[in-house]
Amino acid sequence: MSLKQFIQDLRERKEIAKSGGGEKAMQKQKAMGKLNARQRITSILDKDSFQEYDMFVEHVARDFDMEKKVLHGDGVIIGTGTVYGAPICIYAQDFTVAGGSLGLMHSRKICKIMDHALKMRVPLIGINDSGGARIQEGVNSLAGYGEIFFRNTMASGVIPQISVILGPCAGGAVYSPALTDFVFVVDNISKMFITGPSVIKTVLGEDYTMEEVGGAKVHCEISGNAHFFAKSEKECFEQIKKLVSYIPRNNQIWAKRIEAKNPQFDKKIESIVPGDPKLPYDMRDLIKSVSDESEFFEIMEDFAANIIIGFGRMNGESVGFVANQPMVLAGVLDCDSSDKAARFIRFCDSFNIPLITLEDMPGYLPGIDQEHMGVIRHGAKVLYAYCEATVPKITVIIRKAYGGGYIAMNSRHVRADFVFAWPTAEIAVMGPEGAANIVFKKEIADAVDPEAMRQSKIQEYKEKFANPYVAASRGYVDEVIEPADTRSRLLHALEVSRDKVAYRPEKKHGIPPF
Amino acid sequence: MDNEEIVTFRVFIAEYKTKLTEKFKSRKKWTPPNKNHILAVIPGTILDIKVKENQRVKEGETLLILEAMKMANRIAMPFDGVVTSINVEKGEMVSKNHVMIEIQPL
Numbered sequence: 338m339s340l341k342q343f344i345q346d347l348r349e350r351k352e353i354a355k356s357g358g359g360e361k362a363m364q365k366q367k368a369m370g371k372l373n374a375r376q377r378i379t380s381i382l383d384k385d386s387f388q389e390y391d392m393f394v395e396h397v398a399r400d401f402d403m404e405k406k407v408l409h410g411d412g413v414i415i416g417t418g419t420v421y422g423a424p425i426c427i428y429a430q431d432f433t434v435a436g437g438s439l440g441l442m443h444s445r446k447i448c449k450i451m452d453h454a455l456k457m458r459v460p461l462i463g464i465n466d467s468g469g470a471r472i473q474e475g476v477n478s479l480a481g482y483g484e485i486f487f488r489n490t491m492a493s494g495v496i497p498q499i500s501v502i503l504g505p506c507a508g509g510a511v512y513s514p515a516l517t518d519f520v521f522v523v524d525n526i527s528k529m530f531i532t533g534p535s536v537i538k539t540v541l542g543e544d545y546t547m548e549e550v551g552g553a554k555v556h557c558e559i560s561g562n563a564h565f566f567a568k569s570e571k572e573c574f575e576q577i578k579k580l581v582s583y584i585p586r587n588n589q590i591w592a593k594r595i596e597a598k599n600p601q602f603d604k605k606i607e608s609i610v611p612g613d614p615k616l617p618y619d620m621r622d623l624i625k626s627v628s629d630e631s632e633f634f635e636i637m638e639d640f641a642a643n644i645i646i647g648f649g650r651m652n653g654e655s656v657g658f659v660a661n662q663p664m665v666l667a668g669v670l671d672c673d674s675s676d677k678a679a680r681f682i683r684f685c686d687s688f689n690i691p692l693i694t695l696e697d698m699p700g701y702l703p704g705i706d707q708e709h710m711g712v713i714r715h716g717a718k719v720l721y722a723y724c725e726a727t728v729p730k731i732t733v734i735i736r737k738a739y740g741g742g743y744i745a746m747n748s749r750h751v752r753a754d755f756v757f758a759w760p761t762a763e764i765a766v767m768g769p770e771g772a773a774n775i776v777f778k779k780e781i782a783d784a785v786d787p788e789a790m791r792q793s794k795i796q797e798y799k800e801k802f803a804n805p806y807v808a809a810s811r812g813y814v815d816e817v818i819e820p821a822d823t824r825s826r827l828l829h830a831l832e833v834s835r836d837k838v839a840y841r842p843e844k845k846h847g848i849p850p851f
Numbered sequence: 852m853d854n855e856e857i858v859t860f861r862v863f864i865a866e867y868k869t870k871l872t873e874k875f876k877s878r879k880k881w882t883p884p885n886k887n888h889i890l891a892v893i894p895g896t897i898l899d900i901k902v903k904e905n906q907r908v909k910e911g912e913t914l915l916i917l918e919a920m921k922m923a924n925r926i927a928m929p930f931d932g933v934v935t936s937i938n939v940e941k942g943e944m945v946s947k948n949h950v951m952i953e954i955q956p957l
Contacts, residue, residue, distance in 0.1 A: 540919075541894045542944045559874055615867045617857065642872055666875060667860050667867035673874070699862045705881050768865040 354392045354409045358433030366433050371504060371526060372570050374414045374429035377464050380574045382418035382427065389416040391446045398440060401473045408434050411442040412467075415450040417459075420581045423593070426454035429464035432504050436468035439510065443471070444481025451488040458587035460497040462577065465514060466504030482509050489516035494687040496587050499577060502527040502563070503570060507551075515562065518684055519580060519636070522553035522563040523573045529556055529563075561640040561673060579634055583648040583655045584688055591689045592655035602631040606820045614697075614736045614763060617664045620645055623695060623735065624658050627651075627824040633658065636681065641673035642666075646681040648690070652828050657685035660695035661746070663736075670742050671702040672715040679718035679849075686726035691831055694747040697735040699768060701742060716745065717850040723751045725847060729834030733823060734758040734805065734814065739767050749813045754837065755830040757823070758805035758814045765807075769799040887935075889926060889952040891945045895919025900941055902934050907957070914952055915939070932956045 338346075357363060357373065366373050372380065379387055396403065396411045412434035417426050428450050430437035447463070454461040470478040492498055493516065500514035501521045505528045514520045514529070522529070530551030537543055537550065549555065556563035565580075567573035585592040606626045610618050625631040628649035635647035643666040646659055659678050661668035685692050701712055723730070723745065731754060732747040743764060747753045758764065765772060774781070777794040784790035801807075808814040818826050860869045884890075898916040902908055908928040917924045936953040939945060 541946055543946070615865065617867070617869050663867070663869060665870050665872060667862055667869040669862055699865060699867065703863060706878050709881060767863065770864045774864065 351392060357409055357431050358435070362433035369526075371432070371466070373433060374431040374464065374466070377501075377503060377570065377574075378414060378416065378418070378427055378429050380571070381462065381577055382420060382425070383422065386418040387416055387427075388418065389414060391415055391449065394442050394446055396440050396442050396471075396474075398471070398474045398477075400475075403473050406435075408440075410434065411440060411446065412437050413439075413443045413446050415446045417450075417453070420578055423581070423586060424457070424459045425462060425581070426450045426457070426459055427462045427464070430467040430504075432466040432468075435471065437466050437504065438468050438471035439478055439481050440471040440474040441477040441481055444478070444484055447481075448484050448488060451485065451492065454496055455488065455492045458496055458589065460499065460581065460584070460586060461492065461517075462499045462501065463513065463517070464501045464503055465506040465510065466502075467510060468505060469508045469510050479509070482513070485513050486516060489513055493518075494588060494683075497581075497584050497688065499580065501573065501577065502529055502553075503573075504528070507531075507533055511562075519565065520556070520563040521565045521567065521573050521577060522556055523567045523570055524553045526570065527553045527556070527563070557637070558639045561637065561677065564636050566639065580648075583634060583650075584690070585655075588687055588689065594653045595650065597650075597653035598630040600626055600628060600631040600824065602626045606823060610697075610735060610759075610761065610820070612761060614761070614768075617667070619664050620660045620662045620668070620695060620697065624649060624660060627827060628656075628658075629653065637677055641671070641677045643668055643671065644674035644678050646678060651691075651693070651824075651831055654831065655690050656831070657681060657690045657692050658695065659692060659747070661698035663697050666702065668698040668737075669700060669702040670698060670716060670719065670745065671707055672710045672712050675712070675715040675717075675719045679722040682719070682722035682726055686722070686728050689728060691729035691834065692726065692731070692747065693827060694730070694732040694753075695735055696732060696738050696743075696746045698739070698742045698746065699737050700739045714850040716741070719745045720751060721847070721849045723747045723753075725841065725849075727837070727839040727841065729754055729831060729837050731755045731827060731830045731834075732757070733818075733827070734762040734764060736761050736763060737768070738762060738764045749815075752839070754834055755826075756814050757816055757818045757826055758809065759820055759823075760805065760817055762805035762808075762814075762817070763799075763803035764805055764814070765802050769795045769803045772802070773798045886929070887954050887956075888950045889914060889929075889954065891917060891919075891947055891949045891951055893917070893919040893924070894947045895924070895945060897939045897941055897943045897945065897951070898923055900937060900939070902937070902952070904934055904937055906934050908932060908934060908954070917945070917951070926951070928954070930956050 394411050396408045413430050415428040428447050498517035499519050500517045511529050528547045528551050534545050534550050557566040565576045602625045609622045624633045633649045643662050645662050730747050749756050773795040781787050781790045805817045856870045857868050859866050896918045898918045900915045901913045910930050912928045914926045932954045935955050939951045
């Protein structure tokens with residue numbers, strides 16, 4: 338054979354491997370409104386940057402007539418490429434090949450690219466579209482999942498891990514995405530659950546659709562399993578690229594700095610926040626009034642909307658914003674919002690992203706349901722995450738900072754580097770109404786007109802305690818600032834914190850209130 | 852954001868103007884458990900019923916067998932008492948927290 342013929346033969350082999358599950362299966366995938374695995378990878382990566390490996394891997398199942406079946410690439414595509422010029426490892430399950438089912442070799446391919454990502458310290462993107470374990474491969478298939486989970490855990494906090502759910506992801510398979518940092522879902526395409534509608538029907542006799550049990554909306558609004566919701570795969574890929582631009586490749590470096598730009602928000606910062614602490618406003622406006630170009634990339638927008646988390650830039654550098662949202666549930670802390678914030682704080686801390694906390698919250702949500710759901714242990718996660726974090730941590734107290742919530746929201750006491758307060762800040766054990774009722778109980782009860790006395794005492798308490806100056810007098814607040822100076826203060830604080838060194842006792846690992 | 856959705860929301864004694872989430876609105880109200888109700892702690896199928904209405908049953912005696920997750924669970928009488936009502940039939944599928952049997956202490 339001439340060299341040309343060898344090359345021709347290789348090309349033919351590659352063409353066959355690339356055909357995946359064949360023309361018919363590809364058409365079926367398309368009819369479901371889904372791109373195929375290779376299209377997905379190339380849509381995320383920079384043009385022509387994708388390099389594939391293990392294209393000729395074949396499955397090893399020998400039971401149930403499996404030896405007669407050819408599964409191209411064993412139903413998963415792995416490779417490397419770049420996103421905005423930065424290296425990345427990626428895999429995509431190919432639903433057209435045996436339903437993307439996970440067998441031994443399928444899992445070995447995923448593990449190979451995961452090992453590579455961890456060794457080379459580059460982010461990992463996993464695209465899930467799989468019917469689950471390949472039943473014909475029995476325990477080998479379960480072993481495969483276990484190997485993936487172990488690698489997810491080892492890579493956690495070392496390289497960013499992104500999961501994209503573009504099809505079914507059911508049973509044990511859901512735990513790989515759950516162990517990763519960010520989960521992307523697409524409306525009508527993503528389906529994630531431990532037990533699907535058919536099992537629920539058999540066991541409980543209850544009828545639910547896949548969307549109701551584990552659709553994209555469910556995981557973005559109710560369960561909190563997913564972080565980004567998109568209406569189409571295209572929108573989802575844009576979100577992934579945007580996320581990647583905000584985060585560093587690994588935990589040893591800082592996110593890439595870009596050119597600094599001033600905010601372009603049309604509202605003046607003073608006009609956003611009402612002076613009356615009981616009136617709402619959209620905290621996102623405040624974030625946009627301080628961030629570069631007024632950009633804010635929100636995470637988990639529809640889950641526990643009483644707290645806001647996401648990335649922005651200050652002076653060209655990535656920062657993580659954690660902010661109470663007075664517009665939703667008055668911005669209270671509760672089980673879900675605590676979980677949401679705590680995990681984000683830990684991500685930022687792992688990946689050298691400074692934290693900016695904007696505080697305006699009346700405390701923890703009261704109620705027996707919250708108590709029974711464990712608001713104590715969930716709330717403790719926020720405290721734990723802030724205490725533990727050693728990245729630059731800056732807090733601006735906008736209005737309400739009451740009780741335990743004040744401590745939890747990156748106070749000086751949990752080692753904030755800088756704490757600023759607006760003149761509207763009310764830093765106190767509780768709101769003036771509650772405090773006045775307790776502190777002046779006797780005076781109010783004994784008064785000729787108790788209601789008038791109550792109002793006068795509330796006013797007295799407000800003037801004496803519900804302000805930033807008591808905290809400032811003890812140095813708990815570094816400076817009371819004018820709202821218009823917020824951005825410049827933050828920029829300076831970040832600038833001088835860049836080489837921050839903070840020691841924590843050496844340990845195997847802490848025991849956060851999971 | 853839609854202004855119409857803004858409601859008055861009480862946190863301790865202060866009232867705030869804010870929006871509510873769907874999840875918050877649909878939260879279930881908690882009621883203290885009734886010790887005279889034998890609930891299905893897990894969804895499953897009634898394999899067998901060992902008692903009859905008005906029967907006196909001693910603490911620890913079997914009331915019924917609930918099969919769930921491929922396991923036959925023996926549901927025992929929590930205290931000496933009498934069966935006042937049996938709300939399930941053999942072979943019936945019950946959901947979680949279904950009141951299977953009602954009892955009274957002696």
